[in-house]
Amino acid sequence: MRLIADHLPILQVILPLLAAPLIVLLRNATLAWLLTVAVSWVSFAIALTLFFAVPDGGAIYYEMGNWPMPIGIGYRIDAASAYVLVLVSLIAAVVAPYARLSIAAEVERERHYLFYAMFVLCVGGLLGIAATNDAFNLFVFLEISSLSSYVLIAIGKNRRAFHASFQYLIMGTIGATFYIIGVGLLYLMTGTLNLADMAERLSAVEETRPVLSALAFITVGLSLKIALFPLHFWLPNAYSCAPSTVSAFLAGTATKVSVYVLMRFIFSVFGPRLPLEALHLFDALIVLSIAATVVSSLVAVFQTDLKRMLAYSSVAQIGYISLGIALNNADGLTASVIHLFNHGVTKVALFMLAGGIVLRLGTTNFDSMAGLSRRMPLTTFGFVLAGLSLIGVPASAGFVTKWYLVMAALERGHWWLAALVVATSLISALYVWRFVETAYLREPVGEVKRVEAPLAMLIPAWIMVIACTYFGLETAYSLTGAQEAAMALMRGFK
Amino acid sequence: MTVGSHYGYWAMMTLMIIGLYILIARGNLIKKLVGLSIFQTSVYLLYIAPGKLIGGTAPIIAEKFGIYSNPLPHVLILTAIVVGVATIALGLALVVRIYEAYGSIEEDEIIEKDSGLER
Numbered sequence A: 001m002r003l004i005a006d007h008l009p010i011l012q013v014i015l016p017l018l019a020a021p022l023i024v025l026l027r028n029a030t031l032a033w034l035l036t037v038a039v040s041w042v043s044f045a046i047a048l049t050l051f052f053a054v055p056d057g058g059a060i061y062y063e064m065g066n067w068p069m070p071i072g073i074g075y076r077i078d079a080a081s082a083y084v085l086v087l088v089s090l091i092a093a094v095v096a097p098y099a100r101l102s103i104a105a106e107v108e109r110e111r112h113y114l115f116y117a118m119f120v121l122c123v124g125g126l127l128g129i130a131a132t133n134d135a136f137n138l139f140v141f142l143e144i145s146s147l148s149s150y151v152l153i154a155i156g157k158n159r160r161a162f163h164a165s166f167q168y169l170i171m172g173t174i175g176a177t178f179y180i181i182g183v184g185l186l187y188l189m190t191g192t193l194n195l196a197d198m199a200e201r202l203s204a205v206e207e208t209r210p211v212l213s214a215l216a217f218i219t220v221g222l223s224l225k226i227a228l229f230p231l232h233f234w235l236p237n238a239y240s241c242a243p244s245t246v247s248a249f250l251a252g253t254a255t256k257v258s259v260y261v262l263m264r265f266i267f268s269v270f271g272p273r274l275p276l277e278a279l280h281l282f283d284a285l286i287v288l289s290i291a292a293t294v295v296s297s298l299v300a301v302f303q304t305d306l307k308r309m310l311a312y313s314s315v316a317q318i319g320y321i322s323l324g325i326a327l328n329n330a331d332g333l334t335a336s337v338i339h340l341f342n343h344g345v346t347k348v349a350l351f352m353l354a355g356g357i358v359l360r361l362g363t364t365n366f367d368s369m370a371g372l373s374r375r376m377p378l379t380t381f382g383f384v385l386a387g388l389s390l391i392g393v394p395a396s397a398g399f400v401t402k403w404y405l406v407m408a409a410l411e412r413g414h415w416w417l418a419a420l421v422v423a424t425s426l427i428s429a430l431y432v433w434r435f436v437e438t439a440y441l442r443e444p445v446g447e448v449k450r451v452e453a454p455l456a457m458l459i460p461a462w463i464m465v466i467a468c469t470y471f472g473l474e475t476a477y478s479l480t481g482a483q484e485a486a487m488a489l490m491r492g493f494k
Numbered sequence B: 001m002t003v004g005s006h007y008g009y010w011a012m013m014t015l016m017i018i019g020l021y022i023l024i025a026r027g028n029l030i031k032k033l034v035g036l037s038i039f040q041t042s043v044y045l046l047y048i049a050p051g052k053l054i055g056g057t058a059p060i061i062a063e064k065f066g067i068y069s070n071p072l073p074h075v076l077i078l079t080a081i082v083v084g085v086a087t088i089a090l091g092l093a094l095v096v097r098i099y100e101a102y103g104s105i106e107e108d109e110i111i112e113k114d115s116g117l118e119r
Helices: A002-006 A008-026 A029-053 A079-106 A109-131 A135-154 A160-190 A195-205 A209-226 A234-241 A244-270 A281-301 A306-327 A330-361 A377-391 A397-411 A415-441 A455-473 A476-491 B004-025 B029-051 B072-102 B107-115
Strands: A059-063 A074-078
Touching: A002 A008, A008 A029, A008 A059, A008 A074, A008 A079, A008 A109, A029 A079, A029 A109, A074 A079, A074 A109, A079 A109, A079 A244, A079 A330, A079 A455, A079 A476, A109 A135, A109 A244, A135 A160, A135 A244, A135 B072, A160 A195, A160 A209, A160 A234, A160 B004, A160 B029, A160 B072, A160 B107, A195 A209, A195 A244, A209 A244, A209 A281, A234 A244, A234 A306, A244 A306, A244 A330, A244 A476, A281 A306, A281 A415, A306 A330, A306 A397, A306 A415, A330 A377, A330 A397, A330 A455, A330 A476, A377 A397, A377 A415, A377 A455, A397 A415, A397 A455, A397 A476, B004 B029, B029 B072, B072 B107
Parallel strands: none
Antiparallel strands: A059 A074
């Protein structure tokens, strides 16, 4: 047992990565699905074990091949990485059982096993990003997860998805290349790729031009991956055209993990050495975050398609996350970290329910969803509950985030920012209301038959819906975990 | 610090900007991928060029050789090349599927064909 326990950090990453080629060899959709479910559940168990095993204020280290850390590649799991590991593997563990029926309807039969192979590959890449302590290793995992998500988006029957995926490929590759340029500049100046070592050695070269350019390249590159306004144009197309399972999975994980990387670099690597305030990094982020929440929320209100509306709402919610980063205090960062989780859970629930609607109606166009509550009562009710969390109504997960965001803004003395957070929540109430109005108040067209989504899809979706409410009332793990994660990020590698 | 002493960086920046320009200015999907490839290749240069020491040998510890080039950038870029190849291959595969679905690889024609349909 001891032997396995020592190797949990690498097992976390390597199991999904190994499952991918195995699935390709199996070539059988059902077996592939079973293996995917098994791997994602085991991953979730490992992530939880690691989450509770992280020592207070410390980290779990794992040295690859026993090469000591600055020389070899090392993994370092502290409170922040463990939080992200739990988030990613939780979403994978819930989406995997859901995938079978949704994929059966939206992807051609002979590609099913390939879908599962890409899915576990993407999970492995995302987990690797969170676990690694090496800047270049991080890039490789970033590309593993990105390349597999391009395939996942384009794997469906919708021809729009091909172009959406191509756009994402171009933007994502520019983002990753910018990141690697930044890392290259840092490597030139410090001679190391180990993040902890790099943070330390930056003290010798702190405000030199290559280091400042590295900061710029890494921030812009990761902002592309995060879909921070105005670099978000790939996101609505990609999420709305992709198969529903993929939208659900990516909305909860892909951008969130990139946010984690950005936090890591801003607070742990550059933070202790560079005068980020004087460089106006946070000022710029505040402006972009406000633009993201206001503009994207307004755009979301006027969408005619449900999935597209959810995608624009994602861009707006990312604005809240970056706002928390921009406020640069403990409460703000806590709000950001906990919103990774809260928004992840909420958006996954919404996209999974939308997947049920796609399965039964074949479309998520608002006009065809008129009177949906009579045809799919459980789906619509779940949608409303998760929608409340999206708005940030008290007793929902979204409220916890908004509370900390407002507190952080007030601590900075930005009372107008606090007011703005509340005002943008009202805009999100508008687009959630549009769904309520369509589903409950409008008369259905044609005959009314109960066509509730199958249980295999409803149950995972409802687990997430219940989580939206549960984590709004009981914040023991999500909030303390986020607070510890925020502290770990700000403390850096000491 | 003159242009001459840093010509490696100048070459890298020029390639990078050429690549990015093609990406932005061209609507043809294949040309976009060519631009992307040039853009990625410029980064290989950023890593490789500073690793070379003038007069340096391969990293062999022996009395005859005093200075040697840093081997790590080569290893890193070997990995980056693999990533780059995978990206371009996937991009080209997507272009094939786009061509099958739309009969065109010009971005504006693709958008036009989609906008005609119900959103």
